[in-house]
Amino acid sequence: MGCIHYRKTSDAASLIVATTFGVVFGYFIGISLPSASLTMIHAPSGLVHSTDQHSRSKNTLGASSVPKIDVPTNPRGAESLPPGxxxxxxxxxxxxxWGEPSEDLKKKPKYLVTFTVGYDQRNNIDAAVKKFSENFTILLFHYDGRASEWDQFEWSTRAIHVSVRRQTKWWYAKRFLHPDIVAAYEYIFIWDEDLGVENFNAEKYIELVKKHGLEISQxxxxxxxxxxxxxxxxxxxREVHKDAEKxxxxxxxxxxxxxxxxxxxxAPVFSPEAWRCVWHMIQNDLVHGWGLDFSLGxxxxxxxxxxxxxxxxxxxxxxIPSLGNQGESQNGVAPWVGVKARCLKEWSMFVKRLANADRAYFSQASKE
Incomplete structure (x- = not known):
């Protein structure tokens, strides 16, 4: 009985080992099949040829199949794109x-007005914004970081808000009002926050600017x-003047x-063409804009x-020196004192840079 029992146990063990080996071997064969080449499978030669052709046709849709494009008249960086x-x-x-892109805009605003603002001047800006019709895109630059608090005004939800702490109007203008961004607008208003507008109407202002052919105005x-x-x-x-009376x-x-x-x-107002030139003249590191007004011509x-x-x-x-008060007090001196000192310094730097640029240009031109 003992011998018979041993043989049965041995046969069962052999069966288990064989079964396990078969399962493992089958598993590895299975996972290797997806990566096997089609040519290793004994499929009809016509089918293999057709599959190979389809694979090659899909590859032709890649970038390598597009003829090389080089259009020097395209904007810089886009020379490799078709102009269309x-x-x-x-x-x-x-x-x-959502919806169709072509149906997004019921009306395209024709003009852009920007204000550089702090929340303390909210009522002043509210009065100013109401002087601009739906023909204007409203863009607020927030220097105090309190952009979300303007939602108390109904128009705020339609306005565009850009918030960076302790930056000036001209810092924002250089970074967010690139000529190619504002080119869609007929006029660009770049205004301070401390302006009383009781006697101002934006639409009538535009009419007079057009009538008198002003490219830069206020x-x-x-x-x-x-x-x-x-x-x-x-x-x-008079309606407009172009020189000082006295x-x-x-x-x-x-x-x-x-x-x-x-x-x-x-409170300057620019045509897109004039702004394109002015934008390039704004220095990246001189953020107060002092001296710029003398060179707009x-x-x-x-x-x-x-x-x-x-x-x-x-x-x-x-x-109202709202932005000036955003400066830091040093040695007990009011913040705006340091801000004004930098304004004056930047004015001097701008004048020197412009003079040096003129000198270098005319020197080179005389050699040519």
Missing amino acids: IVVSESDFYLRRL PALDPKNGYAWPMTKRRYD KPKWCKDPLSPPCAAFVEIM RCVEPAHEKIGVVDSQWIIHQS
């Missing part, structure tokens, strides 16, 4: 997440409220800034005809 697919300009039009400043250059003071006997004695050329061809940097010709002040639509410069 190149979209070199953009805009701030808001788009939906609303006149009420001479009874705050300081203004002679050129930007309101005159009561020219200071130190005004060497009556057709040059600040006696003509001059607007201040607090380089961007339009003739400057004394295409730069002007609109008298019949005027504003008040309230001179």
Whole structure:
């Protein structure tokens, strides 16, 4: 009985080993099949040929099958693209997440107005924004980081908000108002937050700018409220003026800034063509923009005809140093003191850079 029992146990063990080996061997054969070449399978030769042709035809859809494209007239960086697919300009039009793209916009705003703002001036900006119709895209640059708190205003949900702490209007303009981004707009308003607009209507302003052919302009400043250059003071006997009524004695050329061809940097308005030039003149590291207003005439010709002040639509410069107070107090000195010191320093730096650039250009031109 003992011998018989041993044989049965041995046979059972052999069966288990054989079965296990078969399962393992079959598993490895199975996982290796997907990677096997079709030619190793005894399929009809016609089928193998057809499958191979299909594989090659799929490969021809890759980039390697597209003829090399080189279009020097395309924007820089897009020379390898067919011109028909190149979209070199953009805009701030808001788009939906659903539906047909062609049906996104019931109306395209024709103008752009930007304000560099802090939350403390919210009521002032609310009054200003209401002076701009639905023909305007509203863009707010927030220097205090409190962008979400503006949702109390109904128009805020339609506005575009960009928030970076302690940055200036010209810092934002250089980074977010590239000429190819704002090219869709007929005029670009780049305004401060401390402007009184009770006597201002944006649509009427645009009409006068077009009527008088102004490429760079600003609303006149009420001479009874705050300081203004002679050129930007309101005159009561006309719609628009292009030179100062009373020219200071130190005004060497009556057709040059600040006696003509001059607007201040607090509330300028640009055509897209003029802005393209001005944007390139803005220095990346000089963020306050002081001195820029004296050089705007380089961007339009003739400057004394295409730069002007609109008298019949005027504003008040309230001179509230909100952004200036964002600076840091040093040695007990008020923050705005350090900010103003940098403004003056940047003005000097800009003048020197421009003079050096002129000198280098004309020196090279004379050699040629």
